[in-house]
Amino acid sequence: MTYKFIDLFAGIGGFRLGFEKAGFECVFSSEIDSHAQEMYYTNFGDFPSGDIREISLKSIPSFDILLAGFPCQPFSIAGEKKGFNDIRGTLFFDIAKILEYYQPKVVVLENVKHFKNHDRGKTLNTILTTLNNLGYTTNWSLLNAIDFGVPQNRERTIIVGCLGDIEFDFSKLKKVKTRKLEDILEDENKEFEYLKEDEYTLIENPKQQMSGLIFAGYLNKNIRVNGIRPDTKHLSRVHKQPNRIYSSQGTHPTLSSQESAGRYYILHHEKVRKLTLRECYRLMGFPDDFKLIGSRAKLYNRVGNSIVIPMVQEIAIQIKEQFFNPNFIIKYPLSPKQMSLLDLGLLCH
Template sequence: MDYKFKYIDLFSGIGGFRFAMDSVGGECVFSSEINEYCKNVYLKNFGDYPNGDITKIDENIIPDFDILCAGFPCQPFSICGKKLGFEDTRGTLFFDICRIIKTKKPRVVLLENVKHLIHHNNGSTFRTIINSLNGLGYNVSFKILNSKDFGVAQSRERIIIVATLNSTFDFDDVKTTSPVHIKDILDKDGNFEFLSKEEYTIIDKQYIKIQPTGLIFCGYRNKGTWKKGVRPNTEYLSRVHRQPNRIYSINGIHPTIPSQETSGRYWIYSPEEDTVRKLTLNECYKLMGFPENFVKDENKARAYLQCGNAVVIPMVKEIAKSIIRQQFDKHNYEKIRPVANNRQLVCNF
């Protein structure tokens, strides 16, 4: 294989970044993950057993690499010093990312996190992240991207941060794709779990609307429906139904697969067949862009958790392609983005 760049996979989980980066010519030279179950799944799929707890790893033993990838857990920073920079990250996992950057000086840092990171701890967490990366000599760009714009039938918004040593990363270069729908990824056969007609209500056609995100909320499970305090004939309003009881049409896209879910209570409606069934575990993985031959954890509850914690592979793949175009492809790089010294994103919150 002719590799284009080397990268490291921190907080690797079950390898969402690994699939994306490998597919665009990346060579993974180091990975780290603390959870033994995730490490085993990673081993089965990539033949590598990740290193453990990042806080215990000496950055000097990490081989040289071009891109640092990390979908790190979000933790509050101490703001005692109020400098909100590298010094204030100590005691957090982001500090471990920073100390690796400081020593290894990769050309690119690619970070992924929940959208809420921007508001976490009243914005100080995000300010600290940006200021720390600036302080380490990096230009920082960030944008909230939604997986639905990358050929995946799931609405999942994530903050993506790209820090670069050379010119600033331009998110306008990241290519989006026309949307696909739940029906496009459904398994053809399997042991499907259908609901009987008494177990759900499909709301009146006149009230069904395609939401701006592309979701089509079309009904709810009768079980646990919150009726108290609801005005008569307004049961169709989605807000009265708790998320696990909502049913979405396969002609739309799916809501975010959450990270805490262990039983995958996602219900889908086929208007053509007039049936409601549970989305299979396999279909959940397809909504994250995992390949059909991906080897999942043999424990279903863990497999659901690992799925909801992963990155959406096609989205990371498009970001990675753009990073290569802008930062590694010499011709394009010089043509499109002249090197600008000291061009840093100033974060005025």
């Protein structure tokens, strides 16, 4: 049996690629950005519906899993009440309406690392409470791309909910050895943008950080003078990522959705150059046959705002194993509502 999912706030399809690789089928997508829509259509043949707030609930086909990398909007009264009263006026409210209407077996939500701390944790608590009130047992975790075969230090908050009493076990996700940045670099490219030697300074004997990053040098920019501590002049030059240079022998920091010029500099074979667009997409797990269309600025924005595909694929594999395995035993006793859902085949088993 092929289980179906919908792809909300779809971007360029990172969530979709990961779940399709695990054997799931996409039956509906939604994305408001016009360039992301064009890229999605070019690669999948489906043109996503636009603004989620304008989509008719009845127009969405039946599905088993809801996926959403939703924006973190301010929750003005987060944590003061329970259920829909806390989320009206936010885009999560539209997700909740779809969940209430269709009651899919599984929901998977993704957001930035610091989402868990938003409004002192009240926002996360409100979302979990809302999902619980809709009948979902939830669990969440902070996952890092470097644990799933991608040499990028990129942490994301992942929430998984199941309609019923089964809690997703994040400890069962299979992690792999961290790769080096050099493993995903292109061998040759006419578009390599090398820096001149007088444009940067390298650090002697750079040390690898716990995250796998090796800070190798910095661009020769004006030194920031205010608030400099002793022996930190080189750090003061690079307080913003576009000025930093990282060794290809380590990992790479998070690609930013705000970086439209692709200012990601690496030290490779004793030369300093920018990462190419294709290398940036490889850092997110996109295959080389994934079609890149539009301006370079928009392409950098899109990749920085996407999700790491190998991480998504592993989540999808474990969702299939933990929630759709017919040998999985449901915890008893069940509530009357859950019993009715079980009879209809809508409860995780």
